[in-house]
Amino acid sequence: MKKICLIIFCLVHTISLYSQDTNDLGKILLNVYTPDNIPDLSTSETAKLDTKIKQILSYNDIGYSFSLNSFVIYPVFEIYDVKQVEGGMKNLVIVTADITLFVKQIINDNVISSISTTLKGSGFSKKEAITNLLSNINTKDSKYKDFINESKNRILQLYANYCPVFISKSEELKSKQQYADALYLLATIPEELPCYAEIRKKTLDIYKLYQDIECKQQIQKAKSHMAIFQYAQAAYILASIDPYSQCHKDAETLIFQLKDKLELKEQQALDIALEGYRSSVDLEKKRIDAVKEVARSYYSSNADKTVNHYNIMR
Numbered sequence: 428m429k430k431i432c433l434i435i436f437c438l439v440h441t442i443s444l445y446s447q448d449t450n451d452l453g454k455i456l457l458n459v460y461t462p463d464n465i466p467d468l469s470t471s472e473t474a475k476l477d478t479k480i481k482q483i484l485s486y487n488d489i490g491y492s493f494s495l496n497s498f499v500i501y502p503v504f505e506i507y508d509v510k511q512v513e514g515g516m517k518n519l520v521i522v523t524a525d526i527t528l529f530v531k532q533i534i535n536d537n538v539i540s541s542i543s544t545t546l547k548g549s550g551f552s553k554k555e556a557i558t559n560l561l562s563n564i565n566t567k568d569s570k571y572k573d574f575i576n577e578s579k580n581r582i583l584q585l586y587a588n589y590c591p592v593f594i595s596k597s598e599e600l601k602s603k604q605q606y607a608d609a610l611y612l613l614a615t616i617p618e619e620l621p622c623y624a625e626i627r628k629k630t631l632d633i634y635k636l637y638q639d640i641e642c643k644q645q646i647q648k649a650k651s652h653m654a655i656f657q658y659a660q661a662a663y664i665l666a667s668i669d670p671y672s673q674c675h676k677d678a679e680t681l682i683f684q685l686k687d688k689l690e691l692k693e694q695q696a697l698d699i700a701l702e703g704y705r706s707s708v709d710l711e712k713k714r715i716d717a718v719k720e721v722a723r724s725y726y727s728s729n730a731d732k733t734v735n736h737y738n739i740m741r
Contacts, residue, residue, distance in 0.1 A: 455579055455617055456490040457530065460501040467506050467524075467557065475561045476502055480528065482566040487575040498539065498582060503527045509553060521549045522556040526564065530578040532585075539581045542574040583619055590622035597629055606637035607725045614722035631711065634718050635671065642674035649681055658688045666700035669714065 461477040468476065480502060484490065508523040527543040548560025565571075593616055600609035613630040616623065645664050652661035662685060668678040682701075686694060 454490055455582055457484060458499045460499045465504050468504060469554065472557055472561060476504065479561065479564045479566055483571045484575065486566055487572050489575055489579065498530060498532055500528060500530050503529065517551050519549055519551065520553050520556045521547060522553060522560055523547050524560060528574065540574060540578045542570065583617060586617055587620055590620060594625065594629060597633065601633050606633055607721055609633050610637060610718050611722045611725040614718050630718055631714055634714055637721065638669045638672045642668045642672045646674050646677050653685055658685045659693045661685055662689060662693065662697045666697055
């Protein structure tokens, strides 16, 4: 059971840790790990290699994060030939090297996939040749697309194997009224999974329970803003309260009290926000967006509990 919990923890932390955009939640992110001490590479060359890896991920619709997750992508750089070619006033240096990218699951030191590319670079010094070689990495090469797709499919299969466990764990957290924990768990599950429809339904059910508790605090925050004449801030909070929550009538009453105190632009913004709750489709989208905010806030407040992983490259 402890092993299953650890696997859940690590799989969840593969998705969207330190995500810069809540839209990344529910999508696979890889941590890019480029060591600082790669032989033959200077700091600037290491940074260039790191950038190239991120470009490969971005071009193939895979996000990257800056935290240590369960899955990482990292390079191994190895020079196996350096030649000097006479020509003109200066000799030309030609460097041949292999660059291998690995995707690894840290929890069990398992390499998910890898790809190796042989490249050449030239310059009037070894350093110039290496810089040229790195510039020759074609981030749009179809072989990288195949590599990323293979990695993604294997990671998704790992998630798929644990779908029933994710659902069971969310129910357990729900029974303990640990709604934020449950929402964070569910919000990080990839949308591509066959079980995602069930995950989405479970997420919305738990969010309603979460909102019934959270809305009471939102009402108090809105009242505090109103007490010091911060009506726009109060309106923003009240507009975010779910119309099917237990606090909705209280929110409506407060909105009625403060609406005349808002400037025209603020009134218009409030009306637009409230309009979004009138369509069932818009309402569900707002709830999913709200869940993502809860998940991001939950992670931010628990970031110090993240497990650090060492010896990535073995």
